[in-house]
Amino acid sequence: MLRVFEASSPRVEVDGRTVLAVVNGMLVGSVAQELLEAQGLSGVKPEAWYPQQAWLNVYRAINDELGPDTLYSIGRRIPQSAEFPEQMYDVPTALSAIDVAYHKAHRNGEIGEYRYLELGLDHYQIHCDNPYPNIFDLGIVTSLVERFRGRLQFRITMLQRGAGRLWDNACAFDISRA
Numbered sequence: 001m002l003r004v005f006e007a008s009s010p011r012v013e014v015d016g017r018t019v020l021a022v023v024n025g026m027l028v029g030s031v032a033q034e035l036l037e038a039q040g041l042s043g044v045k046p047e048a049w050y051p052q053q054a055w056l057n058v059y060r061a062i063n064d065e066l067g068p069d070t071l072y073s074i075g076r077r078i079p080q081s082a083e084f085p086e087q088m089y090d091v092p093t094a095l096s097a098i099d100v101a102y103h104k105a106h107r108n109g110e111i112g113e114y115r116y117l118e119l120g121l122d123h124y125q126i127h128c129d130n131p132y133p134n135i136f137d138l139g140i141v142t143s144l145v146e147r148f149r150g151r152l153q154f155r156i157t158m159l160q161r162g163a164g165r166l167w168d169n170a171c172a173f174d175i176s177r178a
Helices: 021-025 029-038 052-065 068-081 091-105 134-148
Strands: 013-015 049-051 113-120 123-129 154-158 171-177
Touching: 013 052, 013 091, 021 029, 021 068, 029 052, 049 052, 052 068, 068 091, 068 134, 091 113, 091 123, 091 134, 123 134, 134 154, 134 171
Parallel strands: none
Antiparallel strands: 013 049, 113 123, 123 171, 154 171
16 A cells, blocks of 8 residues: 555656646636745656655645645546547446556556456446545546546445454545446
8 A cells, every 4th residue: 555645655656647637727827836946846848757745745745825626627527638548438437547647647656556447337336556646646546537427426435444444544435326
């Protein structure tokens, strides 16, 4: 299990497209630039790689200074910023693509996962074990469900987290047809 705001190793990196999602997800781009620059992330290029810990430090600052709503907003913009597979055409294919996109955007060590489960007709779960805040993960899931739901309505619920260290930052979202 990974801990929130803590990279598993100093070697882990994240791609520039993902880093730039902060700028896209915040209403005031200059504030985003200041937060990135404070962590040595200035002049970010989409095709370059950056230390995940610096990136996670930006997330911690956003959480502490601007609050979780901003992290949710950034999560909602990830599907537009990150490189997702082109074969997404409905909710199941979009949800199963999260882990693929996540692994394309991170490298060099233990990064965690987004595990997709299909529980029945129009009923899915995403189990998240990564160093990103749960509210950020909710933003990603919500954005994809809204984009690919068609005429269907879905309810997204964060499942009750267990107690103890094993559940430090892991979470699961239940996505079911409303």
